[in-house]
Amino acid sequence: MVALSNKIDHNIKCSDHRILVIDFGSQYTQLLLRRIRELGVYSELFSWNISESQIYSFNPSGIILSGGPHSVADLHFPSIPEFVFQLGIPIFGICYGMQVMSKQLGGEVKHLTTQREFGRTRITLVTESILTSDMCDYVDDITGHSVLDVWMSHGDIVTTIPQDFTVIGINKYQQVAVMANEDRRLYGVQFHPEVTHTKKGKNILERFVMRICSCKSSWKIANIIDNIVMDIRMKVGNDKVILGFSGGIDSLVTALLLRRAVGCQFICIFVDNGLLLHREFDRIKDFCDKNYDLKIIYVSKEQLFLDALIGIIDPEEKRKIIGKIFTEVFEEQIRNLVPIKWLVQGTIYSDIIESGMSLSYFKNVIKSHHNVGCFSGIMNVKLLEPIRNLFKDEVRSIGLELGIPRSIVYRYPFPGPGLAIRILGEVKREYCDILRKVDFIFIEELKRDNLYYNISQAFAVFLPIHSVGIQGDLRKYEWVVSLRAVETIDFMTARWAYLPYEFLNKVSNRIVNEVEGISRVVYDISSKPPATIEWE
Numbered sequence: 363m364v365a366l367s368n369k370i371d372h373n374i375k376c377s378d379h380r381i382l383v384i385d386f387g388s389q390y391t392q393l394l395l396r397r398i399r400e401l402g403v404y405s406e407l408f409s410w411n412i413s414e415s416q417i418y419s420f421n422p423s424g425i426i427l428s429g430g431p432h433s434v435a436d437l438h439f440p441s442i443p444e445f446v447f448q449l450g451i452p453i454f455g456i457c458y459g460m461q462v463m464s465k466q467l468g469g470e471v472k473h474l475t476t477q478r479e480f481g482r483t484r485i486t487l488v489t490e491s492i493l494t495s496d497m498c499d500y501v502d503d504i505t506g507h508s509v510l511d512v513w514m515s516h517g518d519i520v521t522t523i524p525q526d527f528t529v530i531g532i533n534k535y536q537q538v539a540v541m542a543n544e545d546r547r548l549y550g551v552q553f554h555p556e557v558t559h560t561k562k563g564k565n566i567l568e569r570f571v572m573r574i575c576s577c578k579s580s581w582k583i584a585n586i587i588d589n590i591v592m593d594i595r596m597k598v599g600n601d602k603v604i605l606g607f608s609g610g611i612d613s614l615v616t617a618l619l620l621r622r623a624v625g626c627q628f629i630c631i632f633v634d635n636g637l638l639l640h641r642e643f644d645r646i647k648d649f650c651d652k653n654y655d656l657k658i659i660y661v662s663k664e665q666l667f668l669d670a671l672i673g674i675i676d677p678e679e680k681r682k683i684i685g686k687i688f689t690e691v692f693e694e695q696i697r698n699l700v701p702i703k704w705l706v707q708g709t710i711y712s713d714i715i716e717s718g719m720s721l722s723y724f725k726n727v728i729k730s731h732h733n734v735g736c737f738s739g740i741m742n743v744k745l746l747e748p749i750r751n752l753f754k755d756e757v758r759s760i761g762l763e764l765g766i767p768r769s770i771v772y773r774y775p776f777p778g779p780g781l782a783i784r785i786l787g788e789v790k791r792e793y794c795d796i797l798r799k800v801d802f803i804f805i806e807e808l809k810r811d812n813l814y815y816n817i818s819q820a821f822a823v824f825l826p827i828h829s830v831g832i833q834g835d836l837r838k839y840e841w842v843v844s845l846r847a848v849e850t851i852d853f854m855t856a857r858w859a860y861l862p863y864e865f866l867n868k869v870s871n872r873i874v875n876e877v878e879g880i881s882r883v884v885y886d887i888s889s890k891p892p893a894t895i896e897w898e
């Protein structure tokens with residue numbers, strides 16, 4: 363067995379037990395990461411063309427090969443770097459991950475024209491294996507074998523397993539559904555254990571991570587905090603720092619970690635871009651003044667941002683422009699506040715993944731987050747993103763641990779480009795003002811009816827179309843707004859919230875009566891996918 367070095371340059375040295383996920387582009391890859399972290403084991407995503415030094419640097423206890431949309435029958439199919447098999451650590455292939463492992467180790471994979479499996483199905487366990495022993499959803503009456511409910515999504519199948527492997531489970535067509543080489547600790551499943559429809563999926567992942575890879579649960583909130591604080595302290599030393607501060611949970615957690623690490627060596631910069639919610643800065647300032655001793659500089663740049671957005675209708679272009687101006691504003695601040703050595707940001711892992719900046723090969727930009735990538739290289743100031751490896755719910759747990767009130771921790775996320783992506787098409791101050799009023803009413807009523815914490819995110823969207831309305835005896839052409847409310851766990855998928863009709867009626871009445879210029883309110887009943895949560 364090859365001993366892996368422990369050259370690790372992350373801020374996560376605490377978790378010496380870690381699982382590396384090689385990404386072949388499955389829609390479930392993030393879920394996989396979440397499931398492993400929920401076991402208390404740190405896990406990170408890398409592209410399938412990961413280099414040997416990246417692997418040594420990460421120092422994994424085990425490797426999981428994700429599923430993906432490819433076929434090993436393709437001419438240039440994505441493959442596992444050969445050295446991965448020489449590492450001597452456990453490897454677990456899921457769906458495409460199992461097929462590609464089979465192919466590379468001498469097995470055969472066939473493209474299916476019939477007998478494909480998409481959705482819920484069952485597999486039968488025919489041989490004992492550490493991965494699945496004692497797991498059973500049903501017993502087959504005839505054979506007495508254990509049967510598991512699983513979730514499949516594949517068009518290819520392993521027809522011949524590699525030498526020294528054993529078939530552990532079969533599907534309803536008697537094809538390979540689970541295979542293992544227990545001596546080399548190599549495993550493969552054709553189904554998706556990371557999806558909740560696979561009833562024993564969590565147990566299977568736990569079995570691989572905790573038993574087969576011998577990982578210990580060390581990815582715990584208290585450890586994470588200590589390690590991030592140590593890492594900041596080590597990097598920053600006595601240098602002066604500024605923090606891009608929006609007052610949201612990500613930047614507030616970052617501020618409190620910074621304070622713990624380097625005391626008063628930092629200043630928070632709050633930029634008002636004119637695209638914020640109603641009285642946002644006052645609210646944040648009041649809260650921070652009452653609870654924390656943070657030094658916050660307020661920078662008013664409303665006009666600059668609104669001018670730059672004149673005539674811009676493309677959402678990605680809006681994001682880019684806003685990101686660019688933010689950079690310029692920070693450059694100006696850094697110049698004024700010399701000698702600043704570090705710019706700190708509250709970027710989190712999903713910002714990185716959605717912006718296509720992760721180490722994943724499949725850089726499919728969903729929406730570029732302006733806090734990702736923009737600030738590197740400003741006037742030799744170094745960029746530090748202390749929570750960039752964390753998911754939102756992990757940041758929230760840290761927030762609670764640091765004593766931030768639940769009302770702040772569970773406040774709805776607000777996107778960096780702000781109202782610019784909630785006003786369809788061109789952004790105008792008039793639209794922003796209307797939207798702020800509408801949003802305020804919606805949120806106020808959600809809180810009043812105790813619905814706020816039952817949903818994950820809610821906001822209003824401005825539609826720049828005129829619709830006919832009647833006021834008194836007059837026919838009027840006024841704007842339309844849409845209300846959006848969703849329930850979600852990870853913001854990757856979401857269901858529109860089933861808000862009570864009486865509630866929607868009350869909000870709609872208040873909006874048309876209290877906000878001038880609005881005659882029509884609609885409620886968005888689209889789920890994600892195919893819609894996204896924001897409209898742009």
Ligand code: XMP
Pocket residue numbers: 681728729730731732775776777778779819853890893894895896897898
């Ligand atoms: P979507 O619209 O992609 O939203 O389904 C998922 C989550 O991300 C937030 N979001 C953004 N956050 N910059 C951000 O900082 C952005 O450009 C951006 N776009 C979407 C969105 O509010 C939701 O919570």
